[in-house]
Amino acid sequence: MEPLYGPIRDYAWGSRSAIALLQGRSVPSAGPEAELWLGAHPGAPAHVDRAGLRVSLCDLVRDEPGQWLGQRVSERFGSRLPFLLKVLAADAPLSLQAHPDAEQAQAGYAAEAGRPEGQRNYSDPHHKPELLVALTPFEALCGFRDPAESAEALAAFGVPALAPVVAALRAGPAGLRTAVRTLLGWPVARRHDLLAAVVAAPADGPDAELTRRLAKAYPGDPGALVALLLHHLRLEAGEAIWMPAGNLHAYLSGCGVEIMAASDNVLRGGLTPKRVDVDELLRVLRFEVLDDPVRAAQPVGPGVDWWPVPVDDFALHRVRVDAAVPSVTLSLPGPRVVLCAGGSITVDDGAGALTLISGEAAIGTALGAPLRIDGAGVAYVATSGLR
Numbered sequence: 596m597e598p599l600y601g602p603i604r605d606y607a608w609g610s611r612s613a614i615a616l617l618q619g620r621s622v623p624s625a626g627p628e629a630e631l632w633l634g635a636h637p638g639a640p641a642h643v644d645r646a647g648l649r650v651s652l653c654d655l656v657r658d659e660p661g662q663w664l665g666q667r668v669s670e671r672f673g674s675r676l677p678f679l680l681k682v683l684a685a686d687a688p689l690s691l692q693a694h695p696d697a698e699q700a701q702a703g704y705a706a707e708a709g710r711p712e713g714q715r716n717y718s719d720p721h722h723k724p725e726l727l728v729a730l731t732p733f734e735a736l737c738g739f740r741d742p743a744e745s746a747e748a749l750a751a752f753g754v755p756a757l758a759p760v761v762a763a764l765r766a767g768p769a770g771l772r773t774a775v776r777t778l779l780g781w782p783v784a785r786r787h788d789l790l791a792a793v794v795a796a797p798a799d800g801p802d803a804e805l806t807r808r809l810a811k812a813y814p815g816d817p818g819a820l821v822a823l824l825l826h827h828l829r830l831e832a833g834e835a836i837w838m839p840a841g842n843l844h845a846y847l848s849g850c851g852v853e854i855m856a857a858s859d860n861v862l863r864g865g866l867t868p869k870r871v872d873v874d875e876l877l878r879v880l881r882f883e884v885l886d887d888p889v890r891a892a893q894p895v896g897p898g899v900d901w902w903p904v905p906v907d908d909f910a911l912h913r914v915r916v917d918a919a920v921p922s923v924t925l926s927l928p929g930p931r932v933v934l935c936a937g938g939s940i941t942v943d944d945g946a947g948a949l950t951l952i953s954g955e956a957a958i959g960t961a962l963g964a965p966l967r968i969d970g971a972g973v974a975y976v977a978t979s980g981l982r
Contacts, residue, residue: 618954665961738885818865938972
């Protein structure tokens, strides 16, 4: 195992405390720190040391796929690390968004060939399913809820202009597409009046509070109303949410470990100053009720649990070692990225032991022996999902 140095993305919605505290730095940080990237995505690759220099993991994986990925992973995914591990820390709501499936991503990327970067929806031909595990209490919107509940939430504002949306939702799941299209396609010149009427309405309760909060953060953005079509989740540490392709979602606040297929394809619908393409978002959305987006950890052995997902790009395990379980050995295939999320641990894959403290990360190649973790702390281990 060797140290892995990940860049921190400074998006405006990021926290000035969460990642700094995880890494034992002073708080507040100099600016917002939104995401710590631990992977080989070309947008912000992590680095390792080589002869006193920091070398991009992208370059190493590309040049030595057999060593870093192993035969099975490189045959399945080519000369690229198929997953990206992140620490995400949100102090403000992220965009309302969804991700394409593999077929949609390939077709969209090919169709946009030659367009300037600022006019593209697709930055690569890959899908981007995601799993997020809360490190702190975490708030999110994820997946369509029962349309009848959404209809009542919107009707409670008593705003006549919303009547067509309420009627569509009362038709059940078949009306979800109409409701989303109507809200996100609201004439730009009338959006501020609509949101002003909603904010001024005497409605109360969690739904009204959420809409007012989002409308304050993003004035005149109809995404504040689309939010009421989704499950409003509050995760405790250790709970996770799974976001498959076509699932509309948004993170609102909190810190978590996120693992995803190594793609940056994001189709936004609102709650953002970034590019929004409503037509393309509607094309990839799955207009179906998501019964239960929350996933609990499943134990797989002493000190080890995971959150199984139906893709082979990635798998995520959590290891907790302490006086009761001082050592854990994992036989996991392919490359392994380890993040220490608390305490102090020693990781050893037969190529050399390395001690990590909170916020530090390591990587081992596909040629390593089963991974042994000792000490007193918590580790998240990312691998491919091939078995």
